[in-house]
Amino acid sequence: MAAMSASMSAAAAPALTPNAAGRSARRSSASAKASVRAQRNVSTAAVSEPYQIMSGVSGAVFTDAELSSQQKLDLASRHPVGNFQSQFGDNEPRKGADILVEALEREGVDCVFAYPGGASMEIHQSLTKSVTGVRNVLCRHEQGEVFAAEGYAKCTGRVAVCIATSGPGATNLVTGLADAHLDSVPMVAITGQVPRRMIGTDAFQETPTVEITRQITKHNYLVMNVQDIPRIVREAFFLASSGRPGPVLIDIPKDVQQEKCIPYWGPKVSLNGYLSRLPPPPTHPQMQQVLNMIKKAKRPVVYAGGGCLDAAPELKEFVYATGIPVCQTLMGLGVFPESDPLSLDMLGMHGAVYANYAIDSADLLLAFGVRFDDRVTGKLEAFASRASIVHIDIDPAEIGKNKEAHCSIFGNMKPALRTLNGLMRAEAPVLDFSEWRAEIDAQRVKFPFSYTDTSDYIVPQYAIELLCKMTEGKAIVSTGVGQHQMWAAQFYKFDEPRNWLTSGGLGSMGFGLPAAIGAAAARPDAVVIDIDGDGSFVMNIQELATLHAENLPVKMFIMNNQHLGMVVQWEDRFYGANRGHTYLGSPDVEFHESGDVNDIFPDFVTICKGFRVAAERVVHKEDLAAAIQRMLDYDGPYLLDVMFPHQEHVLPMVPGGGAFKDTITTGDGRTPEIKDMNTL
DSSP states (O other), rough: HHHHHHHHHHHHOOOOOHHHHHHHHHOOHHHHEEEHHHHHHOOOOOOOSSSGGGOOOTTTTHHHHHOOOOHHHHHHHSSSSOOOOOOTTTTTTEHHHHHHHHHHTTTTTEEEEEOOOOTTTTHHHTTOOOOTOOEEEOOOSSHHHHHHHHHHHHHHSOEEEEEESSTTHHHTTTTHHHHHTTTTTEEEEEEEEGGGTTTTTOTTTHHHHHHHHHSSSEEEEEEEGGGGGGHHHHHHHHHSSSSSSEEEEEEEHHHHOOOOOOOOOOOOOHHHHHHHHHOOOOOOHHHHHHHHHHHHHHEEEEOOOOGGGTOOHHHHHHHHHHHEEEEOOOOTTTTOTTSSSEEEEEEESSSSHHHHHHEEEEHHHESSSSOHHHHHHHSSGGTTTTTTTEEEHHHHHHHHTTTOSSSEEESSSHHHHHHHHHHHHHHOOOOOHHHHHHHHHHHHHOOOOOHOOSSOOOHHHHHHHHHHHHHTTEEEEEEEEHHHHHHHHSSOOSSSSSOOEOOOOOOOOOEEEHHHHHHHHHHHTEEEEEEEEEEHHHTGGGGGGHHHHTTOOOOOEEOOOSHHHHHHHHHHHHHOOOSSSOOOSSSOOOOHHOOGGGGGOOHHHHHHHTTOOOEEEOGGGHHHHHHHHHHHHSSSSSEEEEETTTTTSSSBBOHHHHHHEOOOOOOTEEEEGGGGGGGG
């Protein structure tokens, strides 16, 4: 609270006053106006309230510290960029689109993902005049841009921005908004709308964007007054980043973008109800109850999810202090180092047997920042049925929604773990879970993530394991959805958070390449690899143009089996291998039957040439390592098309609605008989 008090004290400093002589000169002559405008960036502070001078604070502050209602209101109203220098005079009217872009600049936005259209072109005109140099990454489809924004947000933790026009532009964002909503991704989506007088008339490219997106956004706005833009943008960014993060949509009619006014940059946010519902820091008595349960436990396990992404240091401290093993969800990979012996890797439908064993056998389940998703739990009644459950989450709607807990705490994971670690240090309890860990390790030896070693053809697990080794596990990895996604989660080991970008809750095919584009724009010094399937990749293949045009060195590692692999696996397992339109190759001849590379369809290497993106194909295992090295060494975007048999299955596998005892550990598409698919 000391730092908070200092911040609040500084915020009370007198506001900078506009240069009176400069204002007089602007009124006296046009030439003087031009002269003053040239000096304005260094001489004029466009602020209207004292607190505007101070830079804003992270949304996490609101759940990290005890704050009064007035403190919450003042802090939430601050723009992240303090003492902003506008390109406009204090009393100079400007278009709503100019106000919008300046509002983004005041939020510290450095990059947007926007595709222009008739109802949003005013915004694009203003973006070209951005004084802070806001970059627009021009994706070739609105779904590409919203997925790219997700990639940006997931790998940085910052609020991402995407912009689309009205009608089809806005509706093309819908899948990405739903994806961001389910995966708790901080995002502000801005859409153009038809002029106010035409709303509801079925005008050209009119859709009711607010109504369409109401259930798949954290909040949304229809801007009917140009003077509301500064407040609405500040609220949108605050809502997107605070509490449980999520997407917020702002729909702006074209005539509002064109209307001129003098903006007021000091409005307080109108979010009293929302602010009052943000959780306070967990109390010592609450966390003492958790510690008491740990001290009584013999077989505890941590179940860590995406809610721990910003609490990785605190989680690591807790695990090292207690010696409790950690399972991670698909969304949480990297919150604890997977190379550490205390890591049990991923749990769930395609998680490690030893991770699911630990959950099934535990007497205490520490559920940190998770929502008990069905792909994790399987049969709810059987999930952690022997355990007392501690559930800590920032969203009260998740507490008790799917699984009742014995100790429920509504709060942010970072301060919760910080408090728990403080209690651990103070009490220094003697904890010894070595026998429990040895029991789990025996399962790890018996049921490791494994695959069939081959001498000629490539198996996908080996390919991803080799890629991890050659990048030292340090790349940012995005994926599409399907078998390749699960193999990447199993065989690429993440030791840091925010290096794993995938569509978890919605399972959106086509996510991988655009997400990698967003990551490459956000973290240009990192190696960014899209591990994708041939089915997922083709869904947003147009973004190859974005790679070339924006000079983004994304590496594409295509796991190509000419089929819709995960659905094929389910066909093999549960439908007698009957193919229900899951073959994606040429209907004339199948590559895996002919062995002729000329029969591979589509030909990604040739397609890449048309987009001026380097590419090659690898078919044989002996050629894979050298091909990966060429891909990594290439200065620019590069696609490596890796061919493998469609009969390969992702194992282990807990059938949907099944329990741990139903885990399938053997079999593949070559032998799709029940007798070849042994369960535990």
